[in-house]
Amino acid sequence: MRNDTNHNFDRRDFLRYGSAATISTIFAGCTGNQSSDSTTNDSGDGSPDTDTSDDGSSGSGSGGASFEYVTTVAPSSLDPMKGSDNLETIVLHNVYDPLVYYTDSTPPELQPWLAEDWEVADDGRTYTFNLRSDATFHNGDPVTASDVQYSVQRMMEMQNGFSWMWSGILSPENVTAVDETTVEMVTTEVFAPFLYTLPFLYVVNQEQVEANAASDGNFGEHGDYGTSWLEDNDAGSGPYVLSERERSRQIVIEQNDDWWGSFPDDRYSSVTTEIVQESATAAGRMREGAEMSDQWLPLQTYNDLEGGDDVRVHAKATFNPFYIYMHTQRAPLDDVHVRRAISYAFDYEAALNDVMAGDSDHLQGPLPGAMWSHTEDLPTYEQDFEAAQAELDQSDYSASDLDLNYTYVSGLTTEESMGLLLQSNLQELGGSLTVERAPWSNITEMAANPDTTPDMLAIYLSFSYADPDTFLYPAWHSDSHGSWTSAAWYQNDEVDRLLTEGRRTVAQENRIPIYEEAQRIIAEDAPALFVMNQATRNALSESVQGFQDNGITGYRQTFHRYHQD
Template sequence: MARSNANISRRDVMKYGGAAGVGTVIAGCIGGESPDDDAEGEFVYLTTQQPSSIDPARSLDELEGIYNSNVYDPLLRYDDQFPPELTAGVAEDWDLDDDGRTYTFELQDDLEFHNGDPVTADDVAFSIERVMSIREGPSWMWEGLLTEDSATVVDETTVEVELEETFAPFTATMPWLFIVNEDQVLEHEDGGDLGGDWLEDNSAGSGPFELAEYQRGESITLERNDDWWGEFPDGGFAEVTIDIGLEVSTKMGMMRNHDGHLTDRWLAYPNYMELDEADGVSLSETETYNTYYIYMNMLTEPLDDVHVRRAISYAFDYETAMSILGTEDSLNGPLPDAMEHATTDGVHQYEHDLDAAEAELEQSDYDIEDIEVTYVSQPDISANQDIGLMMEDEFSQIGITVNLEDAPWTRIVEMASDPETSPQMFPLWGLIEYDDPDAFLWSMWHSSSVGTYLNGSNYEDDEIDALLQEGRRTIDTDERADIYAEIQQIIAEDAPTLFVANDVTRFGVNSDVSGFADNGIMGYTHQFHNYSQE
């Protein structure tokens, strides 16, 4: 398919300034066709990220979720309000049996995959079997809950799913169960890979868009599926181009010159302020579940001492950090305030208090002059770097030395995969895949997550493990609230991380685009079928 001038190649990057950083671009030095002059109705999304996989059973990161939720229909979808609610996907209705473990999903009639095959209960059962067989991507949500044999086809439009044990937020995770065409996938199976290699270059979904072209390291092109069961707005886009791996200055230049319609969330605060002043660009600013933490690796000295961690928690200048991030919304514990069951009751609050920090150090087993920590952050995200400099200055006032190191995010993830090599301290924006406190607390604080970047503190506590398990198994809302309150209290006392802020999520949006909404769920903030051009 011919591609419009709105999509760029790596050869064109230098036209937009090349270097990363705040990325000021000189007006008038580049040209481009305005999106509203695009005869094909192409929407252009600009992102720093690159997918590690586009197979829905192997992919989980934000960009991968954006791709999958637009190309595939999940069993259930999230709508675009905040907090989000579940709406129809492949299934239009569901019921939970009295045993608390058996779900019956009624599918929509007459749904079709992109190739014209009908979507049936067999495809749903196969999609569950496939993801639990591959055991990558979103399968972590259902570990110990689903097996390859958990789904039973009742009839063509009814499927029964029996869990190994009660899991209260099960339906909240169903937007990550993307339904693939069983016949099409198995037709391209190679060596028992369940079609995995083929799906890295092709799609087998029924969603509002279909994969047209994937140029690794450059772009993903999607074509609208006009036979999709849902609705497109008047003025909707016929094609979507996702330009990937872009530098900051490239994104800034493309937005200023109307060669892009939407940025990702990974620009620095000053970049967004620049875009807000640019002609034809507006700013989306929403407080959702965008938490900002700084982990402390509890398996390394001196962070194995709770008094050192508490001292750091008191020495940290939260107001300055929030100013750097561009938010006034503090994070008062492990959960953001807007999340169900979040509480401050009995949850210890750390504030910038150097006297309290020194008092904690006096209780430590370490000599103050020997306390030294290393903070690792991405050089391409200036907020992380600036917060590191602030810590270096503040902590020195109580005798703690902070060493600053740079590493790309891929390297930080690799380091965190082994508790022995995991950074002593590193920052993380806590994006979530489903709307439930379990999405934050299990992945970040359950011992099964030790050795992953999600549990960057390598936190391991038998009491917390038991409470998290109880929270999953409890259906009653009030009982769950009590369980999660106790969890938040214990974690705050242990001070395994700096609870810095509930950051404002920002996106630069072309002013001619309508329909964009941030619902706080990773991968579901970008529903291209809702967008139109005025």
């Protein structure tokens, strides 16, 4: 198909193009396959392996069944301060413990983890965490406040992985080990979502990492900070121990018998992540008895699997919003009436039922309905050509002035189909739209400058922590301009004020009306087509119990909660 598709597009043709691909596929797919050599968790340097030994190191994998997770992507890193894509986060949060954890509810709540409780001072910046006294690392060492302090230092000095969450918010010098089990963190300013980011701050064993750090590296006296060693070994305290990594082929983790937490009866004592190249191979593994697939398979593949024996497909719309950004600083899209006219022209029913499979939700404004503070009574656009023409009549433009371009990520057929649908809708209104594709790397470069940002850009907004801020601030605050998350170049001083206030207001009940008002203004300004909250799919064996989709990257696969029927 050509980049500049300009023909009319029949609704029935969408059935050929629907897929479940998302922008996260790009992040996962760009990790690249690494050399195929097999390693086991031989920690070396006096650090024991994962088998029970006389020196008190933890045992693993006693009892229980094996779980096979099949995926078409490979991780680029298993270092807890470098990994950040979906598969990496799945492995890391099952091997490493953070201070706090997400529940499996929707929206997820925070629950104590390594920190059994915590306090927030009246200044809204000082957090005191009290650690569990019974948590030990996989080599038997106790988890201490110094390990937490070191983990923050390592994260922020390496500047990889999820470090962006705490950039300008948390500095290593402001983290103090008060005693063996008490940690104090002081943020540079009030940042209300802070606690909700901490499930992505994994705690590592300082002594073990330092003992296995190579002297030559990019981190001064820390050498390579143990990064090479951590690709094939772990320094965690989580429910599973990294047992084997065969690059581009498989990762094996085994139950940590000395974990402070608990496993259900009929638990899975080992989890093998099988990395395959083709979606057809993944589907074949599910038919042969694998327990779970990833979420990146084509929609038709899930449909085929659901029709087979012993496999079910889970589909749920949680936190996967799809926007079509409109460049609000370029004519004619700088006119709010033009943007509203386009919003009324788009066929949302066809998008949800023809492009998709009918299990995604129509977005009401910029925030998914599963997120707390979502406002139900926002202006919501449905296809209405009379309303579209009425909006155009209030603008300085006619339909013939709507000569726009739409850009989507190469290979994402859902985004392409949405563009072709919009093209057909605008032609019916009297305008025109050129549909173009571009690699993800090119799109991030385009969106960095208002002159090169497309008129309209298809984006799945990434979800990180369970807080409205993760969607609203990156997309709609003017401080975020220059990022692909803010490709509308939207500028509204009142929205800026509200989103800043939302970050600086600690109590959730006080934040809700702030975000409700911000959503209302954004919806009225129509800086994007708020198309859908896309359902996320996984194929599962009928025997797997305990899977709950809370919508959080990685935290959907909490293997220690799973058990057999």
